[in-house]
Amino acid sequence: MAGRGDREHQAQVLRAVLLAGDEGLTEADLGGRCEGLGGDEIASAVESLITSGLLKRIEARLHPSGPATRFDRLRPL
DSSP, X not given: OOOHHHHHHXXXXXXXXXXXXXXXXOHHHHHHHSTTOOHHHHHHHHHHHHHHTSEEEETXXXXXXXXXXXXXXXXXX
């Protein structure tokens, strides 16, 4: 079970990917957009979000999946 810190890291990563739009982001891009998160924290958050189905990896870029984009349209960040 993810702790509060893990969930906050996941939220920060998901928010950055949603704001990037259709172009998506690489994990390296996330380092500049997720202030205060280290590489291990970003990697852990990305893997959790992919496992949960909120992010998908297409080639080297991360994109929001269906559930995340539907939520984003309902409730803008």
